[in-house]
Amino acid sequence: METIRIPATVKGKTYKAAWKQCVGTGRIGLALQKEYLEALEFVQEEIGFSYIRGHGLLSDDVGIYREDRLENEIKPFYNFTYVDRIFDSFLDLKIRPFVELGFMPKKLASGDQTLFYWQANTTPPKDYSKWAELIKAVVKHFISRYGLEEVRQWPFEVWNEPNLRGFWKDADMQEYFKLYKVTAHAIKEVDSGLKVGGPAICGGADHWLTAFLDFCHKEQVPVDFVTRHAYTSSRPVKFFPHLIYQDIYENDHMINELRTVREIIDNSPFSGLPFHITEFNTSWSPWNPIHDTVFNAAYLARILSEAPDYVDTLSYWTFSDVFEENDVPRSLFHGGFGLVALNNIPKPTFHLFSFFAKMGDEELYRDKNLLVTRRKDGSIALAAWNPVYFGPTAATAEPPVVPKPKELEILIPFPKEEAFLKKQTINEDYGNPLKTWMQMGRPRFPSKAMVETVRQAARPHFSTYRLQTGGDGNLRLRLSLGKNEVTLVEITEINDETGTYIGLDDRMIGY
């Protein structure tokens, strides 16, 4: 058993919840749906993200860009019926849009290349001046409806993953820079205080970053922030019709990646520019069952703990399984990205986020399995985790490794003789709705009663204790972390009123 001594204070060390800045969503058009909005309300109540980012704002289902064929001309028409309804909903739920500008409206597209089940057109505009007019019309409408003060707080990100052929025709870097330049100037023309950035690339293509920043510098194109994505799934990939499996890198792999990018930015002409990871997760596939597992939570814990050293935003992709990139979901659990499964059932990773939302600002201790913080009211909040990885490669190993719990003893200085401790845990047995659903025979379209049972299974284990500080002024906390466990411990002061109950004798009721 490892013994860890927490210091009473660490000067100047704060815990920054970069993961709370933003969360991803399925295509923006899905935000018209009731189940989507219920899931978002639930997520906002329990976690409370600041921004939301998704694809498809300019795609045809949201319906902003239209053209009217009049006698002598074709006139653009900008339709804000749906986007108003959607952004109103977001702001009502106290979440702001992190505006991704894309994809291409059919009528503006230079080609017919599409991506996804919902047919996102991913070609450059056929007319950049019409594109610029569209961008200006959209931004002006936002300002007119929500006010300039509000819209200046919305980052505008140009396109998504242009370094991939599927997302941007031929993954043409120069064409993207052109798009970026036109778009950035259009936005700043409306108001110079608006924020614009890019290049929204996926991992493995960081030469784009260098080139992008050089381009902006040389061409004097405005850039207020840099964006990139980060997934930790590696090759090879095993594909099935509605299912894929992948190996996952160790969790320090992503942390190292982020540090590298931070250095790229700081070595560029834009040193210190805000750096937003606008998508991250384990796998980049919405059909990888890993997203539904407790492992996903236990694995990402370290990233939530350490990545804020390098990034300003770390946006989990995505908050809900209301999502359609590959197709309409075919079963309750199906490997979707969501923190929340269909029918508004929280997955283990939801609890990871809700646990980390309890962390304090003052960081007292951190290692690869533990984060200890103090909150403003003096109470202690700590999270501990124990991922046990069995990816496709490991899976073939014989015999399977039977993991032992990780035993920790943590000594925490506390100024009072006693403390109240509240502990919440997810692991293979608790907060694991996937397991219960598997036991039920994986019903694809479960009845309401079945859904209710799965929902009950999604609750973390809960327990409370009363602890005494020892002679050394420390609370001695022992944790036995099971397979893929994430545990939240909150320690608060006791204001004991027991003595005011006259005649009290707990033996009388069996204690």
Added chain:
Amino acid sequence: METIRIPATVKGKTYKAAWKQCVGTGRIGLALQKEYLEALEFVQEEIGFSYIRGHGLLSDDVGIYREDRLENEIKPFYNFTYVDRIFDSFLDLKIRPFVELGFMPKKLASGDQTLFYWQANTTPPKDYSKWAELIKAVVKHFISRYGLEEVRQWPFEVWNEPNLRGFWKDADMQEYFKLYKVTAHAIKEVDSGLKVGGPAICGGADHWLTAFLDFCHKEQVPVDFVTRHAYTSSRPVKFFPHLIYQDIYENDHMINELRTVREIIDNSPFSGLPFHITEFNTSWSPWNPIHDTVFNAAYLARILSEAPDYVDTLSYWTFSDVFEENDVPRSLFHGGFGLVALNNIPKPTFHLFSFFAKMGDEELYRDKNLLVTRRKDGSIALAAWNPVYFGPTAATAEPPVVPKPKELEILIPFPKEEAFLKKQTINEDYGNPLKTWMQMGRPRFPSKAMVETVRQAARPHFSTYRLQTGGDGNLRLRLSLGKNEVTLVEITEINDETGTYIGLDDRMIGY
């Protein structure tokens, strides 16, 4: 370990949920309060009682009986403002009034004897004809507002515990019979299809029952049902300013009592008359901490299981701690009767009721720790419990007995190879909000955050399993019942769709 073999079927044996027929409430006037109504809504959603019964319908705070002093006369005025609001609320929540007619409006009272903090006047009417007019006016108003068909379903019970001096001046039996006779005739005069009964006595005075039935028979007074109360607390009582402790009889004590009363009725001229226990609980005091314990639940389980053999109604006293007989509650937990504590926190006994609400109609097996039923859809629901009694007397015994878990093996015939099992448990560690509140230092007026923690502590333990039937066609279920545990097990058929997921390989995600 005990092994119990459940038969596949037992001819004609049904489980009758007499405890679901009715629940008690604090004085009717409290039903104007928001917290009261929220608790009732919660109870109705999770348990769903048919009737609700409480004191004080005719007391001055509900305000039905008033008098106007005109020039030459004093005229009664019947004010239904509050009672309409209250009964509307009840019916909206799908619970009907079990109408207790009492206590005495001041203006009609023959004396000034009062009971309770809220000053219920417990003297006979000073003018029986005015009383009869009042009863008729009330009943007619009910019919006018809710319809005759509805009101014929409401039992009218005359007074409460007239065999106690506090509740009825001098506990005068003949005076009560007079009151009963006048009241019963007044009701039947309005409509002969209305139901009236009594004598609503507490335990230990069953000679009243014999006398009452004889009286009704001889005087030809209508009687549609017999009512009585039942508490299992024995003497001596330890009193403190806001706290009392009592010994509790073994739980078969109440069952024997009820059997005896059933025999009294069946040996009277009214053999077979419906018999309603209109109040039951362990202690009769709203300041006995036993009501907040897991023991209270584990102890009463057997009564819920067996009492329906003898009674038609078994009405738990009461559904909520919104209650004022002794005073306004002075702390979150205070020994109140409620299934639900203040702030709408379910106590262990709430879960006892919600578990029993899952039982099926077909009784397969019963002993003093176990009830096994089959539901209409073929699924199995069983409850098991293990009360470990430490009353005031036992409490002084040295050394304290350390209880061991009760180990059961239950063999349940099941027609399929596999079954899905859902188990919910309360015991000293789960579904025990009292324990967490004690650890917090028993905050009398807890903050919202504290209340939230106590609420989380009130959830039962939840787990699910997949079971195989053995060669003998039985599921083999092992239960280890901890101290004061109550466990609900539900066993349902599996319609396995696992084979439809092409490429599925759970080893890939670590299973």
Added chain:
Amino acid sequence: METIRIPATVKGKTYKAAWKQCVGTGRIGLALQKEYLEALEFVQEEIGFSYIRGHGLLSDDVGIYREDRLENEIKPFYNFTYVDRIFDSFLDLKIRPFVELGFMPKKLASGDQTLFYWQANTTPPKDYSKWAELIKAVVKHFISRYGLEEVRQWPFEVWNEPNLRGFWKDADMQEYFKLYKVTAHAIKEVDSGLKVGGPAICGGADHWLTAFLDFCHKEQVPVDFVTRHAYTSSRPVKFFPHLIYQDIYENDHMINELRTVREIIDNSPFSGLPFHITEFNTSWSPWNPIHDTVFNAAYLARILSEAPDYVDTLSYWTFSDVFEENDVPRSLFHGGFGLVALNNIPKPTFHLFSFFAKMGDEELYRDKNLLVTRRKDGSIALAAWNPVYFGPTAATAEPPVVPKPKELEILIPFPKEEAFLKKQTINEDYGNPLKTWMQMGRPRFPSKAMVETVRQAARPHFSTYRLQTGGDGNLRLRLSLGKNEVTLVEITEINDETGTYIGLDDRMIGY
């Protein structure tokens, strides 16, 4: 002024609310949306339709039919994720699906002809046996989820308007009969108690009805009901990019049409077969501003009053402007079919329906401007209307006709000396949100404050009176019906308690 004497009773004459049986909806996939469901909840609370019918159940956005490409075969996959969510919502709102089976899933389609902005494929199946398998799978799933008893109450209608080339390739009658036959047999194979019908044609093609019934008779194909549509817009049509105008027939035109169809059915081998108008309205275009006017309500009143003589169902097309056939709506009002506009604002026709929902079962009097009924409790409900038509043709007439109010005097026998009268009215000035929106400058994407003002403008005029019956035992009711007015009058008995207020003197407060 016209004087109308209402008889005290008319033997055997009942008013049948055929228009309450069913209501139309935009494509079924829209039922996932929050605004759609809020509008439906509102409509159900105020009007309460029994069934809902819309296109696109089998289209790709609902996503039921999919195919998986395995190594050696292509396997159909039936995905009920969305349809379950949708039908669950319907049943929660106490409205049942009137199931229209269509359009063609892409993977099953024999061609690529599509209709509507949302690209409904309107070609026959390329493989009728796969189609039959799909139908059976869908119906079986419904039964498994909702129970046979429930699904037997859902009519299954085969396709939509096959007599139009846009809706059915080449408007091929024989191909439709084939589709009908295969579908009907597939349904009855699952359960012979299920109900199936067709041919869902639009008006102006009633030879299809004769041919269809002959076909069913000769080929012994099951048919449980006949369906057809009815719109009253005539030619010519004036088209603009997002707007059309049409002349409208007099309102007896539709009534005559329905009588004719009823005769066709009764002269066929299926005399007496239920006849459902599964779509009706004035214009068949979702971009005709007539739908937003008070005229639309005043005009349709007579049809609601008289059409039930001939039809079993009269389904208004549609309940809400959440609708996408031509495109996403481009402004708050845009000529959509809905009873309810975007943002859940009731249009005048909504109030027509909510007024008629107050009619009693006993019809006392009817003419082309008036319907008088008695309700079960003896109260009188009457509706009066005064459409003043100015269609495109009339619009060009000079000078415009200034309509005078229609003055009515109605003598209604009433058994008491006094009556309470409640009157609700819509006309050009009240319940006319379109007018207020026009005054505001027709804001396409109005702010929340603007929407609130339009919503206030949507409320009917409300007034109440106390009437005395004259010496002849009649209430004398005078109505002055303004342009396009619809008025609901409800007359109820008074149980006067004024005399119980001692000292009352209304002069003291200025009366």
Added chain:
Amino acid sequence: METIRIPATVKGKTYKAAWKQCVGTGRIGLALQKEYLEALEFVQEEIGFSYIRGHGLLSDDVGIYREDRLENEIKPFYNFTYVDRIFDSFLDLKIRPFVELGFMPKKLASGDQTLFYWQANTTPPKDYSKWAELIKAVVKHFISRYGLEEVRQWPFEVWNEPNLRGFWKDADMQEYFKLYKVTAHAIKEVDSGLKVGGPAICGGADHWLTAFLDFCHKEQVPVDFVTRHAYTSSRPVKFFPHLIYQDIYENDHMINELRTVREIIDNSPFSGLPFHITEFNTSWSPWNPIHDTVFNAAYLARILSEAPDYVDTLSYWTFSDVFEENDVPRSLFHGGFGLVALNNIPKPTFHLFSFFAKMGDEELYRDKNLLVTRRKDGSIALAAWNPVYFGPTAATAEPPVVPKPKELEILIPFPKEEAFLKKQTINEDYGNPLKTWMQMGRPRFPSKAMVETVRQAARPHFSTYRLQTGGDGNLRLRLSLGKNEVTLVEITEINDETGTYIGLDDRMIGY
């Protein structure tokens, strides 16, 4: 017809909504009730008061002060169970307590004099040190639960109307000063930043104010604000068992009264001290039908318009008819003080307040029937009113005066060619639920359907217009103010999009 020219701007003239600062409530204990809280939520949504003030915080039903009899002593016990629930509710509804400290807990009382149906004890404390301890305990608890920053914003007012014998034994001024001194010091002892004031007298006893301020000055007793009440009912009073009638002074009577008090304060050693009218209304009786009339609204309009010249707070007594001073209400309307009647029906005076809540900060014009303001966004909001008084005295005059509407022409400078005008009106025919209820026969305990009809009758008349500015740059607004009418007019700019609808021709739909 009177013509009024509104100036384009008036330097430095602001309209101060002193009436929005606070509202009165029935005894604080009623705030546990559901109907009370629903009414308060409704009032807060539509009007939005800052503070709420009522009697009985320290009375026995709220239950704060208790005593425990121990072996050797009697110990005070402070029970915050109910007050926490109540104040939590207030703050959730965004309304703060204006804390009235009273009345006397029985156990602390020096006598048994009580007032009201609910038996408020109105005698001095029998032990001032125990009283001081109580005050400190209460204030400390508030700070501990809600924070010092919050509680510093709560005014603490000592007692209620001590100048009346009913409210304070013998109306003993010196005894009150003693109470005030002890209380003020107790509060400041807890925190000197807390605010305390008095003497909460009713009208007609302003020598108390002078004496009170002199006392505070001489004795150096803290005083942060002065409080007083103001009712406009005069003598004689006609009493009936549940009804009273009174004459009402002209509405400038109260305005003059308030000016006088302001001068008294400013001539005292505490010149400029905040002055709060902690109760105002027409009649001081909860059984005077005037409160239910449209007259009450039209009459008070001028006071809302002008009183803010002299007072900082003008607290309407009370927000709801959930009120019990004389007895439980005996009928839907009964002359209660409430802005909102039982069943949450808004009375005319509710609309007076909701109309005035729309006024802007910039006052452009004011006379005794009109207030014109400009809002921050440049829009105009004006209120006009026309009270026609028929009190008991006038009522006997023969023949009754038939009032003519008051005709106004108002010229309002407006910077655009057109404007959108929204008008809301209450008068004898609209927003007058009392009238409809009278027509129904004044049902004391109306059915739900009756309540719904009365609720519909409570809606103001609503209309909208489009106005052109004339050549002089003015909008010409004509108002015809009926008997007891209050009208709100809001005038906003139009951003006209009509021209963007291609092909639009309103003649085609009859316009």
